[in-house]
Structures are given as structure tokens and as C-alpha cells.
Amino acid sequence: MSESDSAPSPAPAAEPNDPSAVPAAAIPRPSIADLFLAFAGVSVSSFGGVLAWARRMLVENKRWMMAEEFNDLLALCQFLPGPNIVNLCAVFGVRVRGVPGALACLIGLLGPSVVLMIAAGTLYRRFGALPELRGVLSGLAAAAAGMIAATAVKLAEPLLRFRFGPEHAVAVATFVAIGMLRLSLPLVLLVMVPVSIGFAWRGTDAN
């Protein structure tokens, strides 16, 4: 992270009157090693969710992507299933350096994290039963529950501004089916996704 912070990203040193000297075009294409190191930096510093860190690195520090380009790709990855930012960095990597680029981004983003998780998992297995650690882990688990609850409410905020409608019914039904009845996810999605898309279809303009 410090490496990307200290990297001065001045406007391109091209001719001031050269019309092609827009910032986007002047940023040199990152090498495979650049991609790996940048995403590894994100991997080890991205406490509290990787979206903000990945955006900061890609758009603000390295300027490998324009803000609009990032938003478009994020929208696509939120539309598709799977881990959003992981998918985003794979598509970004392919765009700039082909399949090796995608692998460099993915291994950079996931590799250090896998190693960290293996270390944490090993510690958990070895020391997780110690009385001192039992308390710490209980506290952390309780905090994690509050954090994800806050995420759920933040996501629901746009819905909360409207009167109760089909969208609210879908959210509540999904919550009850998965959280309380503990039904299988594929089964629930098979029903809820078409129903929800149907309601959304009615709400969109047929232009």
C-alpha cells in the first residue's frame, strides 16, 4: 500500500498541446509483475472489505482504469454470481494482459490471503480451545454478526424508503426461507429469482 501511495502519478509528461495526451491513454500498460504486486498489496491491506481498496488502487493510485470503466465492470460483476471483486480483477487482468494477466491479478489478490487464512486456521486449530482465546473468539463472532447485519440494512436502505411492495415481499420471503426455515439456496433461488425478475420486469419501461 505504501508503495502505491508514494508512487507519484502526475499528469502525463506529453506535449501540453497534444490532443492525444489525455491521462487515460498516457498510463503505460502494466506488466505482469506490476499486476501481481499491485493486487498482492490490496490483498494484505484491505481490511474491512476489498472493494474500496481495489478501487483506490486501480482508479486513484495506479490509474489503470477510469472511474466509469470501473463502475461499469463492477455493475457487471454484481450482476453475475460469485465473488464480485475477484471476478472484476480477473476481467481487468484479461483486458490488459490476456490470460497471464488475469492469473497474475488473481494470484496476487488471493494468494497472500490464502496463506494468511492457512496461518489463521492453523492457529485456530491449535489454540482455539484455550480459555483466553475462547473469549476473544466469542467476542469477534458477536462483532462479525453485527457487521454483516449492518451491511444487510445498508443494502436494504433504498428499499426502506418506499412503501411495502413486491420487492419487500421478495426480500422478506428470501430471508425467512433461508435464514429461518434453512431451506437449500438453489431451491429458494429457483423460485425467488424468476418471481423477483418478473416484478422488476413489470416495473421497467418497455421502451
Add this chain to the structure above:
Amino acid sequence: MRIDSATLAALFLQFAVLSFFAVGGASSAVPEMHRQTVEVTHWLTERQFSELFAVARAMPGPNVMFVALLGHFIAGAPGAVVATVAMCGPTCFLAYGVSRVFERFRNARWRVAIQAGLVPVTIGLIAASALIIAQAADHDWAAFAITAATFALVYWTRFPPLVAFACAAVLGLSGLV
């Protein structure tokens, strides 16, 4: 922990299938991970699931890395790698494939409808994740108070969530929960 090829294969299949049902991101799949690993296969207890979830959240890296911790608990270091590859690999191919044709459909009515339709489902799933983790973690009033305080901190303030985690760890160390 069982590091054998049958367990690794089962793990791979489970997470690869699961990844395609993670609408809106990896957190949406947490209830199904819980159902599969705790309720169906009994690979973990309720408590272990919620604690590993918390450990993953307290560390840097994408949210999806919780699967690496689950994989490690179930089948050691190979399990961590297998779970990560299974959860991330197939959907990356999908994302790349769709990204090549996405421009054409950007304003199509069906695309807008699908995107809008997935939002309430995702909200329901993330809320269900919160309920499942809370039920496993909040076994007494002190733990529930920590959950409520963390919710308040993350929802109403701009403090980094790590502050809440640090406070919760200290409270836990002092024997309160």
C-alpha cells in the same frame, strides 16, 4: 481434518456449485455454506462456523476468503486452496465471457429487469447470513450487546469496522463473553 482426495473432490464440487448461486457476492452464499458444512455434512459445529467467519472478517482480503478458512478447517492447506479455486475459478470464466457481450445489452429491458430483480434477493440472503451468524455467536446477553454495538458503529458511524473487532476481542479477553 481429513486430507484425502474424496474430501477434496467433495469440497471442490460443493463450492464450485455454490459459487453460481452467490447472487450479489460471496456473502450471499454464507447461509448455504452453513447449511452444507454444519447441518448436512457436520464438518463443523455452529460455534466453529461463526468463529471462523469472524476470523476471516477480521483479516484483510476479499470476503470470499472465508471459504479458504472453511476449506482449511475441513481438509487442511490443500482444502484451503481447493475451496478458493472452486469458489473463484468458474465464475471468473463466466464474468469474462459475459463482459465481452455485456456492452450490447447494457440498456436491454431484460438486463435491467434481471439486475433490479436480483437486488431484493441479495438483501434477503445477506440478512439471513446475519441471522445465522448471530444465532451461532450470541449465546448470552453480553455477546448480543457486542453484536448490537457493532451494528450501531458500522451503520451510524464512519469508524472502520476493525475498531469494533478490536473492542470485541478485548472484551472477550477480559472474560465478559
